[in-house]
Amino acid sequence: MHAALLRQQLAAFLSPAELPDDDAPFLLDQRKRYTSTDCVVVQPASVENVKKTVRFCAQHRIAITPQGGNTGLVGGSVAHGGIVLNLGKLNRIRHINLADNAITVDAGCILQNVQTAAAEHGRFFPLSLASEGSCQIGGNIACNAGGLNVLRYGTMRDLVLGLEVVLPNGELVSHLHPLHKNTTGYELKHLFIGSEGTLGIITGATLKLFAPPQTTETAWVGLDNVQAAISLLSNIKNHFAERLCSFELVSRFALELSAAHSRLAEPLHAEWHILLELTDSLPRHDLQDELAEFLCQNGGEHSIIAQNDQQRRDLWTLRENISAAQRTLGTSIKHDIAVPIAHTAAFIEQCGRDLTAQYPDIQLVVFGHLGDGSLHYNTFFPNELGDSVYRREEAVNATVYRHVLHNHGTIAAEHGIGTLKKSWLPQVRTADEIALMRAIKSQLDPNHLFNPNKLLPD
Ligand code: FAD
Numbered sequence: 001m002h003a004a005l006l007r008q009q010l011a012a013f014l015s016p017a018e019l020p021d022d023d024a025p026f027l028l029d030q031r032k033r034y035t036s037t038d039c040v041v042v043q044p045a046s047v048e049n050v051k052k053t054v055r056f057c058a059q060h061r062i063a064i065t066p067q068g069g070n071t072g073l074v075g076g077s078v079a080h081g082g083i084v085l086n087l088g089k090l091n092r093i094r095h096i097n098l099a100d101n102a103i104t105v106d107a108g109c110i111l112q113n114v115q116t117a118a119a120e121h122g123r124f125f126p127l128s129l130a131s132e133g134s135c136q137i138g139g140n141i142a143c144n145a146g147g148l149n150v151l152r153y154g155t156m157r158d159l160v161l162g163l164e165v166v167l168p169n170g171e172l173v174s175h176l177h178p179l180h181k182n183t184t185g186y187e188l189k190h191l192f193i194g195s196e197g198t199l200g201i202i203t204g205a206t207l208k209l210f211a212p213p214q215t216t217e218t219a220w221v222g223l224d225n226v227q228a229a230i231s232l233l234s235n236i237k238n239h240f241a242e243r244l245c246s247f248e249l250v251s252r253f254a255l256e257l258s259a260a261h262s263r264l265a266e267p268l269h270a271e272w273h274i275l276l277e278l279t280d281s282l283p284r285h286d287l288q289d290e291l292a293e294f295l296c297q298n299g300g301e302h303s304i305i306a307q308n309d310q311q312r313r314d315l316w317t318l319r320e321n322i323s324a325a326q327r328t329l330g331t332s333i334k335h336d337i338a339v340p341i342a343h344t345a346a347f348i349e350q351c352g353r354d355l356t357a358q359y360p361d362i363q364l365v366v367f368g369h370l371g372d373g374s375l376h377y378n379t380f381f382p383n384e385l386g387d388s389v390y391r392r393e394e395a396v397n398a399t400v401y402r403h404v405l406h407n408h409g410t411i412a413a414e415h416g417i418g419t420l421k422k423s424w425l426p427q428v429r430t431a432d433e434i435a436l437m438r439a440i441k442s443q444l445d446p447n448h449l450f451n452p453n454k455l456l457p458d
Pocket of ligand 1: 065107108142148
């Protein structure tokens with residue numbers, strides 16, 4: 001159906017506010033790499049109107065691409081034809097249940113607003129990402145987002161208690177309970193978590209809350225090599241156990257870029273850096289001394305521990321600004337990978353050696369959540385090459401993913417598959433697994449209308 005006619009028909013049951021006049025902000029992806037074409041953007045303001053839109057689309061065989069904050073990095077919320085269904089107007093905090101430590105929210109709530117709502121009730125919602133000011137809970141669930149606190153609290157999969165989902169036939173499946181135990185058959189929520197909008201539109205979620213940290217200690221550690229970081233991680237996990245929340249790896253080059261971009265001094269000079277954070281839900285005045293002593297005895301003597309909130313914020317700014325800082329380098333080919341932690345040093349060493357031999361003009365920006373084994377492994381080429389860099393993408397990916405697979409890792413740790421990586425899925429999932437995924441997809445969405453051409457290989 002032509003976009004103008006489609007819009008006219010949608011206007012029969014959606015209000016003008018649910019059909020934005022200016023589609024532009026919803027069409028271009030975060031990296032300005034993928035643009036939606038020939039589509040109509042809708043922003044239903046109620047679950048009922050999501051259902052009506054889906055039923056209308058099912059009846060007329062119109063494709064629907066669910067969209068949250070559009071901060072995903074793999075082209076997952078970009079459409080060619082049909083409807084972009086943006087959840088941004090479904091943004092109420094529905095209920096906070098302190099006895100069960102649970103919060104129920106609309107899927108279009110911005111992550112930061114959920115963190116704030118929890119804090120206002122003396123609770124803590126631990127999912128934290130650099131995009132938290134714009135990404136939405138529904139998008140976080142659809143991608144099984146990870147972020148900075150996975151070490152202690154797990155990924156989004158570990159934080160969801162219940163889901164409300166509109167299926168491709170327009171029916172609502174709602175199981176928004178605060179139960180922390182419920183062994184009553186297949187755990188259907190896990191089908192939708194990480195399904196990247198291909199099986200259903202998440203409209204609401206009940207999420208776990210935690211006690212807010214009363215004590216936080218943040219340290220920046222300089223190390224000679226990645227192997228030293230792995231040893232430190234192993235020892236610190238063993239010593240501080242669940243108090244270790246974050247353990248972030250930053251290469252020297254990534255720190256230099258971020259420090260210049262953030263107009264902050266580099267905290268230390270070293271080849272490799274770790275930003276680590278310990279938290280305790282009780283006031284612990286001795287935690288800083290214990291951390292300092294531990295670092296001295298475990299190869300982390302070249303370190304600083306933040307002495308106040310401003311210092312702590314500056315250290316985190318240096319980590320979180322790496323993504324923005326690296327944009328000055330030119331066109332990039334990025335990788336969101338994970339390898340078993342024990343293999344990280346070998347992976348970085350071998351892959352870096354092969355890529356620099358292949359492309360003498362390459363620049364590598366390596367950083368990420370070493371605590372859970374995931375890394376942002378980003379490659380940059382001179383600015384003057386512009387978009388022609390993408391002609392190298394297949395070969396660069398082949399090298400990076402060869403080393404990832406050789407080291408028993410995965411090609412998508414937390415951003416998902418989207419459009420960008422779907423041809424690589426058969427390298428990390430067996431033919432039987434992909435056949436099962438296709439069977440589930442066909443059962444729920446026989447006409448393949450939900451987020452077509454994403455995730456599953458052609
Ligand atoms: P979108 O980008 O809008 O959509 C992502 C996918 O989910 C698409 O396939 C879309 O169709 C689907 N989707 C969206 N909403 C729904 C819904 N309600 N129902 C069904 N499907 C839906 N990710 C991490 O895990 N860890 C990080 O540390 C991290 N850091 C980041 C830092 C930056 C600066 C940026 C830009 C991104 C980062 N990300 C990170 C990527 C991350 O996946 C997203 O920021 C976030 O999880 C996606 O949420 P979104 O609302 O923007 O989803």
